[in-house]
Amino acid sequence: MIIVGAGFSGLYALHRLRSLGFSARVLERGDGVGGTWFWNRYPGARCDIESVDYCYSFSEELLDEWRWSERYPAQPEILSYLDHVADRFDLRREIQLETEVTRMEFDEDASRWLVDTEQGERFACRWCVMAVGNLSSVKRPSFAGLDDFRGEWFHTARWPHDGVDFAGRSVAVIGTGSTGIQAIPQIAAQAEQLYVFQRTPNYSMPAQNRPLEPEELAEIRRNYVERRQLAKQSEAGVPFPAPDKGAFEVTPAERRRMYEEGWRRGGINSLSYAFTDFFTSHAANSTAAEFARQRIREIVRDPDVAETLTPYQHIGTKRTCVDIGYFETYNRPNVQLIDLRREPIERITARGVRTSADEYLLDCIVFAIGFDAMTGALLDIDIRGRGGETLREHWADGPRTYLGLAVSGFPNMFVVTGPGSPSVLSNMVVSIEQHVDWISDCIAEMRRRGARWFEATSGAEAGWVDHVNELADATLYPLATSWYLGANIPGKPRVFMPYVGGCGTYRQKCDEVARRGYHGFRLGAGRQTAAGREQVTA
Numbered sequence: 001m002i003i004v005g006a007g008f009s010g011l012y013a014l015h016r017l018r019s020l021g022f023s024a025r026v027l028e029r030g031d032g033v034g035g036t037w038f039w040n041r042y043p044g045a046r047c048d049i050e051s052v053d054y055c056y057s058f059s060e061e062l063l064d065e066w067r068w069s070e071r072y073p074a075q076p077e078i079l080s081y082l083d084h085v086a087d088r089f090d091l092r093r094e095i096q097l098e099t100e101v102t103r104m105e106f107d108e109d110a111s112r113w114l115v116d117t118e119q120g121e122r123f124a125c126r127w128c129v130m131a132v133g134n135l136s137s138v139k140r141p142s143f144a145g146l147d148d149f150r151g152e153w154f155h156t157a158r159w160p161h162d163g164v165d166f167a168g169r170s171v172a173v174i175g176t177g178s179t180g181i182q183a184i185p186q187i188a189a190q191a192e193q194l195y196v197f198q199r200t201p202n203y204s205m206p207a208q209n210r211p212l213e214p215e216e217l218a219e220i221r222r223n224y225v226e227r228r229q230l231a232k233q234s235e236a237g238v239p240f241p242a243p244d245k246g247a248f249e250v251t252p253a254e255r256r257r258m259y260e261e262g263w264r265r266g267g268i269n270s271l272s273y274a275f276t277d278f279f280t281s282h283a284a285n286s287t288a289a290e291f292a293r294q295r296i297r298e299i300v301r302d303p304d305v306a307e308t309l310t311p312y313q314h315i316g317t318k319r320t321c322v323d324i325g326y327f328e329t330y331n332r333p334n335v336q337l338i339d340l341r342r343e344p345i346e347r348i349t350a351r352g353v354r355t356s357a358d359e360y361l362l363d364c365i366v367f368a369i370g371f372d373a374m375t376g377a378l379l380d381i382d383i384r385g386r387g388g389e390t391l392r393e394h395w396a397d398g399p400r401t402y403l404g405l406a407v408s409g410f411p412n413m414f415v416v417t418g419p420g421s422p423s424v425l426s427n428m429v430v431s432i433e434q435h436v437d438w439i440s441d442c443i444a445e446m447r448r449r450g451a452r453w454f455e456a457t458s459g460a461e462a463g464w465v466d467h468v469n470e471l472a473d474a475t476l477y478p479l480a481t482s483w484y485l486g487a488n489i490p491g492k493p494r495v496f497m498p499y500v501g502g503c504g505t506y507r508q509k510c511d512e513v514a515r516r517g518y519h520g521f522r523l524g525a526g527r528q529t530a531a532g533r534e535q536v537t538a
């Protein structure tokens with residue numbers, strides 16, 4: 001089989017499938033393993049899930065030997081972890097680097113995939129596991145005049161491996177999502193002058209990052225099985241008990257106390273884990289949003305700057321950012337915030353950025369403008385299923401999957417953490433392990449049954465898409481202009497892509513499908529005929 005991508009998903013898929021006796025090869029476009037953590041090397045890059053949870057749990061030995069140094073892992077530490085995993089489990093011999101998959105076609109006569117690469121190779125395989133990541137197709141800057149710029153420019157997700165020296169330079173950061181919010185304090189500390197170009201202000205929670213002490217790590221390790229179990233059954237794949245009260249079931253003073261406690265604890269769920277109705281009630285959500293707005297006004301000294309940084313949309317319905325000293329950075333004398341809603345960018349010039357109000361003279365521009373999330377990396381590949389239908393055609397009105405794992409008309413192809421699964425709303429590593437385990441068990445079962453092809457039915461896919469939409473529509477999520485909805489990419493269909501039902505519920509559903517003999521899938525041992533689809537079992 002072919003596994004596309006050598007990040008968290010691809011590495012574990014290779015390990016698991018190989019241990020089941022399959023012959024597998026990973027194709028990876030980078031010149032190293034690590035996926036997201038290979039590419040995103042910008043200053044300040046760090047995961048917003050705690051390190052002890054953002055790691056594999058499949059190996060006791062790995063859990064024993066790896067020591068995370070900080071509460072939130074920085075990119076270099078995650079990358080060394082993944083390098084260690086690749087070595088520790090002897091994965092590299094099956095990983096082919098600098099190999100970009102450009103086209104995949106299902107050969108119906110032979111029930112196999114033909115996989116073409118940019119480098120001119122063709123592979124034939126029975127199964128394909130798409131481990132391409134949710135945030136790996138980069139949104140490229142399309143500003144008029146960029147080619148005229150005489151300074152240097154960088155995209156945060158394609159950062160030079162030997163870093164960038166900002167000392168003594170005039171720098172712009174365009175974009176204030178999670179990436180910009182992590183990079184801005186670090187760049188401000190080095191650059192002579194930093195201009196931040198903000199279009200939409202974002203909520204950001206303090207990371208309250210700190211080193212992890214050996215005793216704390218030992219304690220976590222002692223209880224790790226329970227900790228991970230809690231994470232697996234939770235909504236977001238993190239081991240915290242779910243809230244049990246609505247925001248208005250407590251007094252205003254108690255509510256405030258809970259938000260303050262959350263803020264002191266820090267992290268992405270600082271406020272969202274306080275109450276059950278955070279994502280469903282406008283009024284409940286507003287109490288948390290107002291609390292977060294107040295913190296910005298307290299931290300940022302200049303009231304005009306504070307106001308420009310203050311978001312008024314729902315909190316949490318766009319990815320909440322997690323920062324180390326972000327709002328404080330605007331108190332520095334070398335940092336200037338430019339509000340693009342008041343003065344939009346007109347073009348990039350040879351000397352810098354020209355807005356409707358001014359020209360900002362720059363040595364460097366950093367684009368922190370995000371990704372074509374969730375579907376981009378799959379659609380970048382020309383994938384052709386039964387009858388030559390392309391995935392792009394199949395997803396013309398938004399992604400359609402069964403369980404986020406499989407696509408009807410695209411047999412023998414699995415997607416790890418695809419649209420329609422909890423994916424980016426969860427701790428990715430917990431979701432990845434669940435997906436890879438499910439996929440591997442499924443493929444092993446298909447081998448046992450002698451199936452040559454295995455495919456989601458269009459009915460099961462339609463039912464799942466409806467279910468995903470129905471759950472999302474009962475929340476505030478679809479009201480935000482977020483990348484969860486594809487709203488950051490012009491022309492992309494606006495469909496809420498992740499499954500909001502939570503990791504625990506989702507896991508039960510996947511297990512139930514398997515228990516019922518892979519209900520909603522069909523399979524066969526020969527060529528599918530026009531008259532009907534051959535089935536080995538019901």
Ligand code: NA7
Pocket residue numbers: 135174175176177178179180197198199200319340368369370371483488
């Ligand atoms: P995001 O969250 O998509 O943020 C991108 C930012 O760039 C956001 O502030 C955008 O403003 C801004 N942006 C995008 N295009 C433009 C243009 N043309 N002009 C001005 N500003 C622009 O990407 P991130 O990389 O920060 O984070 C992605 C995820 O990675 C994150 O959520 C974590 O899960 C990890 P906008 O909001 O569209 O007005």
